[in-house]
Amino acid sequence: MKSDxxxxxxxxxxxxxxxxxxxxxxxxxxxxxxGRKIDMLVPKVSLVSFDEMFDLAGGAERIVAGIYLRIxxxxxxxxxxxxxxxxxxxxxxxxxxxxxxxxxxxxxPEMGISAMQELGNILSGSYLSALSDxxxxxxxxxxxSLSVDMVGAIVSFGLIEVSHYSDEVIxxxxxxxxxxxxxxxxxxGHFFLLPDPExxxxxxRSLGVx
Amino acid sequence: MNMTKTVVRVGIxxxxxxxxxxxxRTSGLGSCVGVVLYDEAKKxxxxxxxxxxxxxxxxxxxxxxxxxxxxxxxxxxxxLKAEGVRPLSLKAKIAGGSQMFQFGSSDTIRIGPRNxxxxxxxxxxxxxxxxAEDTGGSSGRTIEFDPTTSTLSIRxxxxxxxxI
Numbered sequence: 001m002k003s004d005x006x007x008x009x010x011x012x013x014x015x016x017x018x019x020x021x022x023x024x025x026x027x028x029x030x031x032x033x034x035g036r037k038i039d040m041l042v043p044k045v046s047l048v049s050f051d052e053m054f055d056l057a058g059g060a061e062r063i064v065a066g067i068y069l070r071i072x073x074x075x076x077x078x079x080x081x082x083x084x085x086x087x088x089x090x091x092x093x094x095x096x097x098x099x100x101x102x103x104x105x106x107x108x109p110e111m112g113i114s115a116m117q118e119l120g121n122i123l124s125g126s127y128l129s130a131l132s133d134x135x136x137x138x139x140x141x142x143x144x145s146l147s148v149d150m151v152g153a154i155v156s157f158g159l160i161e162v163s164h165y166s167d168e169v170i171x172x173x174x175x176x177x178x179x180x181x182x183x184x185x186x187x188x189g190h191f192f193l194l195p196d197p198e199x200x201x202x203x204x205r206s207l208g209v210x
Numbered sequence: 211m212n213m214t215k216t217v218v219r220v221g222i223x224x225x226x227x228x229x230x231x232x233x234x235r236t237s238g239l240g241s242c243v244g245v246v247l248y249d250e251a252k253k254x255x256x257x258x259x260x261x262x263x264x265x266x267x268x269x270x271x272x273x274x275x276x277x278x279x280x281x282x283x284x285x286x287x288x289x290l291k292a293e294g295v296r297p298l299s300l301k302a303k304i305a306g307g308s309q310m311f312q313f314g315s316s317d318t319i320r321i322g323p324r325n326x327x328x329x330x331x332x333x334x335x336x337x338x339x340x341x342a343e344d345t346g347g348s349s350g351r352t353i354e355f356d357p358t359t360s361t362l363s364i365r366x367x368x369x370x371x372x373x374i
Contacts, residue, residue, distance in 0.1 A: 051221040060237040061237040147310055152350065156242055157240055157310050163277060166270055
């Protein structure tokens with residue numbers, strides 16, 4: 001696909017619908033896992049520059065726990081599950097029942113890494129199976145990989161593929177929120193789906209908008 | 211004389227130049243490489259945030275020179291020449307090129323080391339000596355160059371800040 005290929009609002013709306021269905025499934029899976037109600041907001045789908053992509057996740061320099069995995073099958077692309085360190089600690093402490101766990105520790109305890117990867121597995125699995133049902137396309141995730149580092153360093157890895165074609169990327173951005181007892185959001189994370197440019201056409205064709 | 215220091219920010223696949231006392235910075239380098247070209251005497255420096263090794267990898271009609279090691283370094287040198295810098299007085303400091311994850315698509319495997327190799331090759335071709343480097347590993351870096359002192363400071367999440 002050439003960079004001058006026209007992506008219209010209708011295309012972005014279709015991707016939003018896919019994101020919506022995926023997010024609903026992933027939110028249910030995450031809520032069950034943690035025994036608390038986790039909300040995933042209606043995703044935003046946009047065509048953004050690489051720097052704007054980092055800004056969506058809090059800025060290139062922000063330190064986060066990031067899970068990265070690739071999508072394979074009829075579609076290819078990258079997925080990121082990005083949590084600020086405090087939110088990641090909150091999730092993992094609850095999941096493994098260890099209040100002392102901390103992603104700031106060097107090295108990060110193995111137990112927490114596994115738990116975080118498992119979280120990535122469950123989220124991506126539920127998200128992708130919804131996407132698969134909706135589009136009829138066969139997709140499966142690779143094993144997730146964790147890095148605690150700056151947003152720019154983590155997310156740029158998923159932009160390498162698209163950077164061969166363009167300086168902009170279509171991102172399906174789902175915000176993850178949990179309402180705390182005080183009514184404020186205690187968890188604030190993001191779930192990004194970045195289809196590879198070759199896959200844009202596959203998605204649109206599967207939904208009859210191309 | 212106005213001595214207020216400004217920090218010029220360079221985004222990904224982007225470049226810019228500064229004159230002392232200003233400094234120049236780019237954030238969150240992972241597999242990307244930050245290339246600083248500077249003239250010690252004139253106290254002028256340029257910074258480039260390279261994403262891919264070679265412009266022949268580009269499959270788009272509009273080429274963004276700053277995205278690739280080969281076209282980016284050349285364009286940055288041209289920008290500096292336009293400021294009156296002689297190419298022979300240029301020196302380089304480089305940082306970045308990490309391997310953040312151990313897997314990816316076939317194109318992205320080893321992209322960090324490949325970026326570093328390509329940057330070194332292009333600098334050698336243009337006869338620009340590398341004075342210092344901090345490359346490889348598996349950590350992200352934020353770098354800032356001060357043309358007044360010709361120091362490049364590098365911040366990582368776990369290793370703190372160092373100067374080269």
